[in-house]
Amino acid sequence: MVSQMELEPHNTVVRRGPSSVASSSRRHGRSSRHHRNGSFVSNEFPEFTHTGDVEILVKAGSRTNRYLLHRLMLTQCSGFFEASTSQQWSRATEEPPRRELARIGEDSGNELARREVKKRWIYELDSGTGKDDIPMLVQKDNTTASIFGSNDGRPPIPATRSKPPSSNPSFFRSVANLSLSHAPVQSPISPEDQDLLTDYDNLFRIFYNYPPALDAIDIASAYIQCKSLLTLADLYDALSVVGPRIDHHLLQFQSRLWKQIAKYPPSYLKLGYLAQSKTIYQEALIHVVGAWPSGERHIRHQLPDAVLEVIENKVEDLEDMVSRIESKLFRLCLVTSRGERVSPHNSYLDWLVISLFKQWLIDATSPPPPPAPRTNPPPSRSSHTHTRHPSTHSPTISATHSNAPSTPPLSTLGHTFRRLGSASPTYLSHDECKRFLKLSPELYSRENLKRFERRMDEVKGLAREIVRPLMRCGLQGGPAEGVTYLTCTRVEERDFVWLE
Numbered sequence: 244m245v246s247q248m249e250l251e252p253h254n255t256v257v258r259r260g261p262s263s264v265a266s267s268s269r270r271h272g273r274s275s276r277h278h279r280n281g282s283f284v285s286n287e288f289p290e291f292t293h294t295g296d297v298e299i300l301v302k303a304g305s306r307t308n309r310y311l312l313h314r315l316m317l318t319q320c321s322g323f324f325e326a327s328t329s330q331q332w333s334r335a336t337e338e339p340p341r342r343e344l345a346r347i348g349e350d351s352g353n354e355l356a357r358r359e360v361k362k363r364w365i366y367e368l369d370s371g372t373g374k375d376d377i378p379m380l381v382q383k384d385n386t387t388a389s390i391f392g393s394n395d396g397r398p399p400i401p402a403t404r405s406k407p408p409s410s411n412p413s414f415f416r417s418v419a420n421l422s423l424s425h426a427p428v429q430s431p432i433s434p435e436d437q438d439l440l441t442d443y444d445n446l447f448r449i450f451y452n453y454p455p456a457l458d459a460i461d462i463a464s465a466y467i468q469c470k471s472l473l474t475l476a477d478l479y480d481a482l483s484v485v486g487p488r489i490d491h492h493l494l495q496f497q498s499r500l501w502k503q504i505a506k507y508p509p510s511y512l513k514l515g516y517l518a519q520s521k522t523i524y525q526e527a528l529i530h531v532v533g534a535w536p537s538g539e540r541h542i543r544h545q546l547p548d549a550v551l552e553v554i555e556n557k558v559e560d561l562e563d564m565v566s567r568i569e570s571k572l573f574r575l576c577l578v579t580s581r582g583e584r585v586s587p588h589n590s591y592l593d594w595l596v597i598s599l600f601k602q603w604l605i606d607a608t609s610p611p612p613p614p615a616p617r618t619n620p621p622p623s624r625s626s627h628t629h630t631r632h633p634s635t636h637s638p639t640i641s642a643t644h645s646n647a648p649s650t651p652p653l654s655t656l657g658h659t660f661r662r663l664g665s666a667s668p669t670y671l672s673h674d675e676c677k678r679f680l681k682l683s684p685e686l687y688s689r690e691n692l693k694r695f696e697r698r699m700d701e702v703k704g705l706a707r708e709i710v711r712p713l714m715r716c717g718l719q720g721g722p723a724e725g726v727t728y729l730t731c732t733r734v735e736e737r738d739f740v741w742l743e
Contacts, residue, residue, distance in 0.1 A: 300366070
């Protein structure tokens with residue numbers, strides 16, 4: 244429970260009773276508690292009893308977390324609280340003034356201060372009436388007593404009694420046994436309700452510059468927690484405050500984070516956008532563009548139009564770049580010792596090298612051929628009563644061609660260009676060259692095969708230089724293991740859409 248947490252207070256000076264001293268700073272580790280009539284009243288997160296003016300009740304299942312926070316802090320961190328506590332929408336009521344003894348600092352003597360009249364706002368979590376309703380804080384009129392039984396949010400003051408003699412140990416044992424026997428037993432709540440309480444607690448902890456309770460070991464669990472917290476922050480217009488905390492937490496996973504982004508780029512692209520994390524957003528965007536159109540349907544339903552526009556522009560730029568590189572590859576040629584382009588007339592064997600390379604390039608960069616059209620089987624003797632019209636039931640060649648893609652997707656082309664740009668190419672190996680040359684028995688010999696392979700290595704070297712611009716890697720973690728698509732997309736400042 245939040246009310247049971249022992250947290251360090253912020254750097255604030257608070258009013259204390261005659262028997263206490265002023266709080267200095269959170270680094271001193273002093274408990275900001277006020278002694279009043281024999282009871283200690285907390286004045287630290289999550290309940291600033293003496294200075295808080297916004298009461299928030301978050302109920303999930305059988306449990307309720309209570310917060311007594313400051314309007315100034317909430318409005319600085321959340322657009323929701325800034326609007327709902329404004330003069331136009333506010334439902335705050337004024338607390339009646341009361342006179343109390345307060346010590347202002349340690350050297351202020353016995354000054355008497357009258358507490359000023361201040362407003363109080365109350366919010367409660369409304370789960371809605373529908374099954375799909377999103378729980379949301381709703382501002383309530385301050386006309387009913389709080390859960391502590393008083394309108395001012397203070398715990399009730401117990402009646403003073405004379406202190407028993409300290410030499411009677413049986414009294415303390417009886418009191419301890421009595422308190423244990425009457426201790427309230429909390430009923431268990433569902434994991435969903437617990438997650439909801441944790442999300443709200445993390446949200447308010449971040450508002451007060453406390454670290455959120457997020458998994459620091461399992462990155463999969465951390466992702467789920469961060470995504471849920473960001474969704475809540477988006478609901479209350481607090482992404483600019485919560486996002487940096489999420490970014491800082493996830494970046495601590497380092498290499499494990501890069502591997503997760505490579506496995507689930509669309510999901511991390513949305514998370515990076517919500518967290519306003521340049522690093523996560525850029526890493527995921529490079530993966531999404533390189534693997535396009537993989538995950539396109541999921542991306543179009545999950546991301547805003549501004550991010551979709553960035554993706555489409557990057558895909559178009561990459562396609563243009565690939566098209567220019569592909570054109571250069573098909574114009575690639577060898578020259579003779581006299582500096583002439585090889586042809587069947589001046590160097591037939593070298594021309595065969597170029598022909599084999601370009602045929603391989605065509606096969607690797609072209610979509611698969613359409614399937615052969617199916618033909619209707621000949622009608623059986625008993626089928627004369629069940630004739631079918633061929634125009635409605637038989638597929639045609641033109642329909643098959645109309646559904647075939649004109650070019651393969653970027654992910655397929657990326658795999659081909661990565662093979663071309665490899666320092667140790669695995670395409671058109673010794674066996675393939677040998678098998679091709681044997682198709683012309685009059686040319687096949689050991690010397691011609693060596694020359695053929697030597698010239699093929701020259702072609703591979705020229706192709707490697709042509710595709711070099713596509714081999715650039717923009718990923719933070721370097722080339723990701725198992726990634727076959729292109730990762731050369733450049734992400735510029737204007738692509739971070741939340742900065743506009």
